[in-house]
Amino acid sequence: MASLQSFSLRQSPYGSARGDIDTNELSYQQLKVRIHERLVDVLDLSMLAHVAKDELAREVRTLTQEVLSDEAPTLASDQRGRMLDDVYDEVFGLGPLEPLMRDDSISDILVNHPHEVFVERSGRLEPAGVMFADQQHLMRIIQRIVSRVGRRIDEVSPMVDARLPDGSRINAVIPPLALDGPTLSIRRFGRRPLQIEDLVEAGSLRDDIVDFLAAAVDARVSFLISGGTGAGKTTLLNAITKYIPLDERLITVEDSAELQLQHRHVIRMETRPPNNEGVGEVTPRSLVRNSLRMRPDRIIVGEVRGPEALDMLQAMNTGHEGSLTTIHANDTRDALFRLELMIAMSGFELPINVVRQYIASGISLVVHLSRLKGGVRRVMRVSEIVGVRDGGFHLEDIFGFEQTGVDELGIAQGEFYFTGYRPMCLGRLRASGIRLADELFDRRRIPVKG
Ligand SMILES: Nc1ncnc2c1ncn2[C@@H]1O[C@H](COP(=O)(O)OP(=O)(O)OP(=O)(O)O)[C@@H](O)[C@H]1O
Ligand SMILES: [Mg+2]
Structure with missing residues (x-):
């Protein structure tokens, strides 16, 4: 993970196009990442292999609530509910990409930048309405996707093309090959193919x-x-x-x-x-x-x-x-x-x-x-x-x-x-x-x- 720190964080030449990001959403994502980090510190990872999934899910929800009361005691209750689900996706799933992966109307998911995610629906590209907190957050999710299919991505091999268990095809490119930070493209094939x-x-x-x-x-x-x-x-x-x-x-x-x-x-x-x-x-x-x-x-x-x-x-x-x-x-x-x-x-x-x-x-x-x-x-x-x-x-x-x-x-x-x-x-x-x-x-x- 040390190599993450060495990512070039220089200003993207397209920086201005990303200037109008939703700052509320950004602070929400940053809060989620903080909660996730604290959770990883307190969760006994060794028990992951032995405990049933529902029990673990309950455990994660309880811990999230505790950390949340500490980190953001004033968070509105609808945001609090969303956070409980999202932290779960962060721990067990693909973080902000999880709801997109569940949506059958989406054929492609394209992450250009932590704050710029597009999806294709019925042949048209549109903003996905989700974002990552920062490059490290995106990188962590990429690492998770790639390691689940038995591959690795790092500075030595910064490009991976692989198939997910559901048939989707993923392609990830990270620095130094991707100049403005990690990028990810997912072509979804898990759904019923078009006849x-x-x-x-x-x-x-x-x-x-x-x-x-x-x-x-x-x-x-x-x-x-x-x-x-x-x-x-x-x-x-x-x-x-x-x-x-x-x-x-x-x-x-x-x-x-x-x-x-x-x-x-x-x-x-x-x-x-x-x-x-x-x-x-x-x-x-x-x-x-x-x-x-x-x-x-x-x-x-x-x-x-x-x-x-x-x-x-x-x-x-x-x-x-x-x-x-x-x-x-x-x-x-x-x-x-x-x-x-x-x-x-x-x-x-x-x-x-x-x-x-x-x-x-x-x-x-x-x-x-x-x-x-x-x-x-x-x-x-x-x-x-x-x-x-x-x-x-x-x-x-x-x-x-x-x-x-x-x-x-x-x-x-x-x-x-x-x-x-x-x-x-x-x-x-x-x-x-x-x-x-x-x-x-x-x-x-x-x-x-x-
Ligand atoms: N006739 C169609 N109408 C609407 N969407 C389509 C149609 N054909 C394919 N698609 C969608 O377009 C996307 C790309 O399709 P597909 O993978 O078949 O293209 P391709 O030409 O093989 O692409 P590549 O160059 O990556 O190999 C898929 O998400 C698919 O569901
Ligand atoms: Mg093709």
């Missing part, structure tokens, strides 16, 4: 687009889901896996397990970072390679980021059609360009044309997503990779979304469009006994509201 019906309801895609994607998944057409950070790539990937026939054997490879597949035969694998001595790393590439020896029907890579792209493509080209993955990219062409770079990183020294041909024969569709103004996520473009022509990818758009403006609430408005293009992969769909109405692909535009 395809929820995505249609939210206007992210339409039933007719779902019909096509579902048929493609069922018929083992391989595809790539691309998009920027938080665009909803993992969510869509998770949702469309329900169209994979239940008897297929699926192997998932992720950096931090987020997918929640409902299949009977699912083997989940997670990569491992190197330990503090720099050994023991297990890369996505070695997991993808190993998964090929596990008799998979399909391989699902949570997100391709590096040389594992080559092994995944090899799988897609050699009998594991229908494999799916996501990629971070700004648009469809950028996604393919990044894939080429990743393949180049794997030491596959072949002319670019051959690499492109390999991508085009392994992957049939690219579904690109965006997070638009106001937090709405949309399927922006579904394209088919027809092949390679004149040295470049020959892509044909099947559907898309065109943003035409924003409404009075700042929420993106626009139209879904169907280009009239009949995908080549329809042949594959027919061969697997799936027939889609021909009108599905008729050229048309459909405005969407909200």
Whole structure:
């Protein structure tokens, strides 16, 4: 803990933006931290392991009341009640984050600074209405989260990415890497993941687009889901896996397990970072390679980021059609360009044309997503990779979304469009006994509201 004292407490360049903090709330938090410290001094920590939880909870409440009468005898009774609950969360839970973790409408919790906590609800970022007393307080909660999942964070390894027991993903960065003090981001996955019906309801895609994607998944057409950070790539990937026939054997490879597949035969694998001595790393590439020896029907890579792209493509080209993955990219062409770079990183020294041909024969569709103004996520473009022509990818758009403006609430408005293009992969769909109405692909535009 000594290293905490050495945190750079210099003024944040954004200090002025945090100038309007709620001073009542701040003194409340400071009081809570003082009570907690005194409590830790008097609580017999050795008894924690032996005493039943309710008894301990009673003990903590009684002690809190005693310390409270001493520290803040004039505290209003509603504040006193709140303090009893909050000190409990401080001792056993995640302090100020505990009520946020219980709130199912929150999808992300972002702590930029002890006094600046944001949450995302229904796609929109808003102030969370909670704060930490100071950097040490925030640091203590970060330490607790990290140590609960068997990891550590300190000056030697100041960055941790981990999964909580409830499936949420946490990322913490502390000084010296984080210049203005510890920061924490929590992506909540413990809740019921969004289903395809929820995505249609939210206007992210339409039933007719779902019909096509579902048929493609069922018929083992391989595809790539691309998009920027938080665009909803993992969510869509998770949702469309329900169209994979239940008897297929699926192997998932992720950096931090987020997918929640409902299949009977699912083997989940997670990569491992190197330990503090720099050994023991297990890369996505070695997991993808190993998964090929596990008799998979399909391989699902949570997100391709590096040389594992080559092994995944090899799988897609050699009998594991229908494999799916996501990629971070700004648009469809950028996604393919990044894939080429990743393949180049794997030491596959072949002319670019051959690499492109390999991508085009392994992957049939690219579904690109965006997070638009106001937090709405949309399927922006579904394209088919027809092949390679004149040295470049020959892509044909099947559907898309065109943003035409924003409404009075700042929420993106626009139209879904169907280009009239009949995908080549329809042949594959027919061969697997799936027939889609021909009108599905008729050229048309459909405005969407909200
Ligand atoms: N269509 C949607 N409508 C509303 N919210 C969504 C939608 N899709 C995803 N979300 C929410 O957005 C957040 C980010 O989703 P997700 O993790 O799927 O994005 P991602 O593109 O995979 O992000 P990353 O770049 O971090 O991998 C989640 O909290 C999720 O619940
Ligand atoms: Mg993701």
